[in-house]
Amino acid sequence: MTTDLFDTVDPYVWLAILGVTAATFITRSSLFVLGARVQFPPVVEAALRFAPACALAAIVAADLAFAEGQLRIDAGNHKLIAGCIGIVIFSLTRSIIGTIAGGMLAFWLLHFWLPMLA
Template sequence: MIDSYVRWAILGITLATFITRSGPHLLGARLRIPPAFDAALRFAPACALAAIIAPDLVFTGDTLNLTLENPRWVAGVAAAVIFATSRSMIATIVGGMAFFWLLKAWFVG
């Protein structure tokens, strides 16, 4: 990656951290979250995560690939099931990667 781009990106993420974590402490103590913003606060993080995860799993390069030759989406589904049943992040990561490697060895060789 280009160095200056990476530097700006890191600066940008740092700014995002500062705004969200320390920002509320900068504002006066009486300020409350407006009700209209409340829905965004509750729903946006899950929507953002889903919108980031989905393309990362189903695209190989720029082509949509929902066959077993793309083991990433299967590993993703497996990871979701593992977390829903075990509530363990370690089991989710290890189990998901195990699915990924097994399918890759099986179908892609």
């Protein structure tokens, strides 16, 4: 973990930053800048509509399903439980802050408080 201000001279990270920045411009500005009227075929438009949900689900699942590099779909995986609680909280309240706060609280309770009881 690096926390110092000027400690990285890593071209990989800089290129990755440029890649994410390019992604911003490609997805947000290309339709604005292109002069001609762009009409997507219906299938492409539908795929565009579903892509973000699929991408976020894949990322979230890959983040939550693993603890210390091991696949763990059980109650011992505190991140997974916290994520499920986050889904429930958002479905009930539509609150982003509540989802983050409730999920973190659940994680901390499981992680710090439960071991003390045992």
